[in-house]
Amino acid sequence: MDIFTGYCLTILEMTFLLSGLLILHGLRRILGTAPFYTALGMLLVFSQIAGAAGLNLTLGYPGLDYPLSSSVLTLPFLAILVVVYMADGTLMAQRIIIGMMAALGIYVYLMFMTMMQCSWPGYTISQGPGSESLESLLGSSSRLMAATVVSLSMDLFLVPIIFQRLTNLKCRLFLTVLGSLMLVQLVDHLIFVTIAYWGSPQWWNSLTSSYLTRALFVVIISILTTIYLSRIRYETPGESRRTLDIILAFFGAYGKSLQLEQNLRETQERYRLLVQNASDMILIMNKDGIIIDANNAALRMFKLKTLADLINRKFSDLSGLQPSVWSSLLIDPPQTANPGISVQITSSAGVELDLSIASVPFEGEPLLIVFGRDVTERKRLEREREEWNIQASHRQRLEAIGRLAGGIAHDFNNYIHAIQGHLDIILLMHDVQDEAVLRNLKKIDHIAELAGTLTSQMLSFARKGSYQQEELRLNALVHKCAELFLPSTQSGIAFKIEADPDDPAIIGDPIQLQQALMNLMINAKDAMKKQPESEQSLTIRIGRPEKLGIKLNPPSDAGPPAAMRDYRVIRVEDTGPGIKPEVLPRLFEPFFTTKPAGEGTGMGLAMAYGTVVAHNGWIQVQNLPEAGAAFDVILPAFKLYSEGENHSS
Secondary structure, eight states: OOHHHHHHHHHHHHHHHHHHHHHHHHTHHHHOSHHHHHHHHHHHHHHHHHHHHTOEEOOSSTTTOEEHIIIIIHHHHHHHHHHHHHHTOHHHHHHHHHHHHHHHHHHHHHHHHHHHHTTSTTOOOSSSSOHHHHHHHHHHTHHHHHHHHHHHHHHHHHHHHHHHHHHHTTOOHHHHHHHHHHHHHHHHHHHHHHHHHTTSTHHHHHHHSSHHHHHHHHHHHHHHHHHHHHHHTTTSOOOOOOTTHHHHTTSTHHHHHHHHHHHHHHHHHHHHHHHHTOSSEEEEEOTTSBEEEEOHHHHHHTTOSSGGGTTTSBHHHHHOOOGGGTTHHHHSOOSSOOOOEEEEEEOTTSOEEEEEEEEEEETTEEEEEEEEEEOHHHHHHHHHHHHHHHHHHHHHHHHHHHHHHHHHHHHHHHHHHHHHHHHHHHHHHSOOOOHHHHHHHHHHHHHHHHHHHHHHHHHHHTTOSOOOOEEEEHHHHHHHHHHHHHHHHOSOOEEEEEOOTTOOEEEEOHHHHHHHHHHHHHHHHHHTTTSOGGGOEEEEEEEOHHHHTOOOOOOTTSOGGGGGTOEEEEEEEEOSSOOOTTTGGGTTSTTOOOSOTTSOOSOHHHHHHHHHHHTTOEEEEEEOSSSSEEEEEEEEOHHHHHHHHHHHO
């Protein structure tokens, strides 16, 4: 085997040792810490044996020779010390140092005891050279052993000190690992060579024989260590450490500080649990609006899966808020947390949020803390409550108007009957021959009939009309209305009926319900007057609300079946321009009309509404998404209606 091959195999050996130790460290929570620390101790002892024996690789080139102990075996051990210090904390690094110091002490003790035992009578070696040769070997290597022990002891303390110093200077991770291992190797080699060869001509040659190889080995070890640390450095919460904490850990003054830090970490963990499990969003961002931390509620409200999807994103992209909203909090940063500002938003995920943004000082820089509460459900309930209040107010207004109209219509009806009675008496008692007088009398009679019809509608609206109670089939009821409606239109309206295959039944007055449906159809026809004839379409659908995709919104006075949730719907759809939002609340008010003067009394929809309500139902109105409007006549089913009536009686 040539020297170059041996050089490469040595690098592979060093890489294998470090990789194996890193794997054991990564699996310590699964396998336990015993395999990791046992392998680490064996590596330390073997490196001391190799160092005491003076095992070197000589290439014959300046700076390329190197000792196997301090380069190939000790470097992985020091890299592992950096990993433990970084990932597991000062306390674990302190325990490793104490354990390794104890192992070195036992090693030195056993070496001297073995050297003494070689001179005792009766001690022999079964194979190889005799005990005298072993004693001579141990005695000649005692200086190398002392140099190895002293240099390694210094390394154990210098590695975490230099690493922490470079970390506090905010150096990059690779440069921190490389710098700490490189400086420790320089000190290690200087101490080892000085103790082992002081006063010898070999001192200078030994000092300069391996600097290039050591530098190469340190770079390789630093790359592997940095890759490992970059993958696990966030697994455990870091601790705030000073440069000489590893030294102070061996003195009594540090004990209380260590306990305080432990208590602090426990307190921080409790607060972390509290924040992470809070139902409200808690989010921290820097002065540039970049999110740097958040709790689980923030992920839920922005509908993100992991914290990595949220960290380092702009808050404005998720919330829709521009930085100008909170910029005033950064102009004069407060010394303590301030009340901040409150704002309501709808996030990019469609969640309605109540936000409170405040600025707090942190290490001389202002941070922004955002508290958010999901109010989507509350807002929905508020909108429903407001809509219900509007509907309740509208129903109360209609009820009041109905009572007023009913009272007036009742008395007015008596006057109309009196007028018609006197007209009949005049025609019976007098033989009127004058055509003009006769024509005027007939006109008076016609006007009285119209007035009577109006008062009947008003009484129906006020629920004071007389109703028959009989079983009706909705399909037949709608077809009867269609027969009456189609001849009256005499137009090209596309008319369609979608009957219910179940042919549902209700209880009601067929004449009154026919009149109510006719009024809705006529209203739909009038709404389409200005539409092109090819676009005029009137559709009537019959069925259950869920089959027609209708969400029921029953009024409080819907009658006995309302709580039983079993209704049938007659939907009247047109393709007109729809109903203006400002008109919807007044649609069923008596005498309210959007038609020109003289074209309508404003009682058609009011009468239809009163008739349906008198049948323990109600009418819902909505504009269709594509075009036109839909009037939903909702009536209780026959079976449950009857049970409800019996139950209420």
